[in-house]
Amino acid sequence: MASIAIEQRLSTLFEEWAGEIPTLVLPLAPSGSDRIYYRLQSKHKLAVGAYNPHLQENEAFLSFSRHFHAKGLPVPEIFAENLAQHIYLQEDLGATTLYSYLLQKGDYFPDYLVKIYKRVVEQLARLQVLGGDGLDYEKCFPRTNFDKQSMLWDFNYFKYYFLRLAYIPFDEQALEEDAHTLSDFLLETNTDHFMFRDFQTRNIMIKNGEPIFIDYQGGRRGALQYDLASLLYQAKANIPEDIREELLHHYLDALEPICPIDREAFIPHYYGYVFMRCVQVLGAYGFRGLYERKEHFLQSIPFALRNIKWLFDNDKIPVAIPELRRALEELIASKQFEPFDKIKASSSLLTVGINSFSYKQTGVPEDTSGNGGGFVFDCRFIHNPGRYEPYKKLTGRDEAVINFLQHHSEIGNYLQDVYRIVDNAVEDYIDRSFTHLQVNFGCTGGQHRSVYAADCLARHIKEKYGVKVVLHHIEQEKKDWKN
Structure with a gap:
């Protein structure tokens, strides 16, 4: 179901429960299932809304929750439900797991x-x-x-x-x-x-x-x-x-x-x-x-x-x-699943430069290492949060944009493909004592999709290999944005 329709259904359920229209409807980080979660908030009320197309899961969760909660066990309270529309509201437990x-x-x-x-x-x-x-x-x-x-x-x-x-x-x-x-x-x-x-x-x-x-x-x-x-x-x-x-x-x-x-x-x-x-x-x-x-x-x-x-x-x-x-x-x-030798990787001379950029404004960044080239990944086919008013002034580092991309776009699968390609290059460059690799992510404005993708790859490379990573968000840094 389209995200706008889900948000409308949850907003209606929230208003019926709270007696107030929600002023905030924020998608939360995705789980490992088909369930989609939102934080809904009005002046006096706060709840987490869930959409799950699987009726049996919803019936089990709601039944178990009410049973456990009645016994004083540590589970969220259920506020409202509409099983015909596959949605329910539950207590907001914060963000710390x-x-x-x-x-x-x-x-x-x-x-x-x-x-x-x-x-x-x-x-x-x-x-x-x-x-x-x-x-x-x-x-x-x-x-x-x-x-x-x-x-x-x-x-x-x-x-x-x-x-x-x-x-x-x-x-x-x-x-x-x-x-x-x-x-x-x-x-x-x-x-x-x-x-x-x-x-x-x-x-x-x-x-x-x-x-x-x-x-x-x-x-x-x-x-x-x-x-x-x-x-x-x-x-x-x-x-x-x-x-x-x-x-x-x-x-x-x-x-x-x-x-x-x-x-x-x-x-x-x-x-x-x-x-x-x-x-x-x-x-x-x-x-x-x-x-x-x-x-x-x-x-x-x-x-x-x-x-x-x-x-x-x-x-x-x-x-x-x-x-x-x-x-x-x-x-x-x-030992086929043992990770790449991180000590060997972190002691190598390799620096991975990662950039986000705008095709519309700056174009593909120049490789200043003298090697020329590098990877250029186009993010423009990814569903763009910048098309929607609540996200226009945000960037790919804001929670709302991150959750939008994770829930309502194919960026997860896209990045998995990017990781496989770049990992092969990183491991080969470490083995051959190369000193530089450049990776660029472009989208229309260099603000949402490319920023998120560049951040994800930088984190992935640091965690997996420990090599030096130099990260630049070109369009955002023009605005005196602190990286």
Whole structure:
């Protein structure tokens, strides 16, 4: 559906709920789904509006949210809904996720972050046990339980979208037998509580120091261990093993008063579910990264494989899965997903110059390095936010423009193609000791699309390679814009 129609529908729903016309309708950063979010604000009211074309997801989310909220669990309050139009309004929880804390932590895991994680696992235990009590599991989809069929679906996803695309040979019958062996073991534990299914840091908001959970519409009845495994072994979170152990036992301490458990029986199944979750996310990374070629997911693969290696090295898999283990060990040994040597890259002589420019005003920038040429990427076919009045005085660095481009244009896929082309050149230039590469992004006015694209590539190159990047926004710097 067109963004203008969605905004109109949400504005009408907001006015019906608040009794006021919203003065702000701001698209928010996209999620990894078809859901589109907006922040709506009037003089006295504030809400987040959601549009999601999938009716079952909406019904599950709204039903679960009202159930959890009535029990005092940390989830957003639902303000209004119109399921016929696929929209609803919920409490605005701000913009800070637990993932944003991880991005700030650097190379060590600080004490304040451990304290936040402890509060998260305390609330997780409450959500699973208290929230699961009396929940209408008939709202779950595609199944009410995380049962053997669900696990085998995850294994097939892993098999065909990860192992196949990574060119790792396997005996399909033996691999299938291993999948059945592992799933049978996992189902020996208690599977009668609410399982969030995708319990990871992007789905945990932090407001006033407290965690609040979102995006649990894919939840179902299942084992307690799965969500804890999802959180503590989230690939890029890279939590040190001693802290994982500490958080595991803190969770069990919080769980015991509301759901007595046998710790000795719980822990082997916990590590089994850690492995199951690793298999599941590798399937997702394979589809998003190897098949759809999205760089973000490719970057997560090495972390997931290191988690699996740790499980193997420390004998944490409590059942024999010989073919599955052989295929994964071959994959790990191949090192095909290990990132480019950043130490080698950052110590190279290469400087990458990145420019945004206007075709209408300045034209393609001259390469002053003396090498001539470089890449020139045309952004003019990307949906232009500058055509709309609210964005005309903004640039590609403003949140509203960024969210517009991410939601309502193909710039994400465009940049993935740019990254693949430029990465090949950067790695070749590092290996050959070249000193300069220039990359230019042009759009009509050099204000929105090209600025955003240039910023994204600069960040990507710095994070992946650590080489020197010189960034210029030519049209904006003419206006005394501080870069």
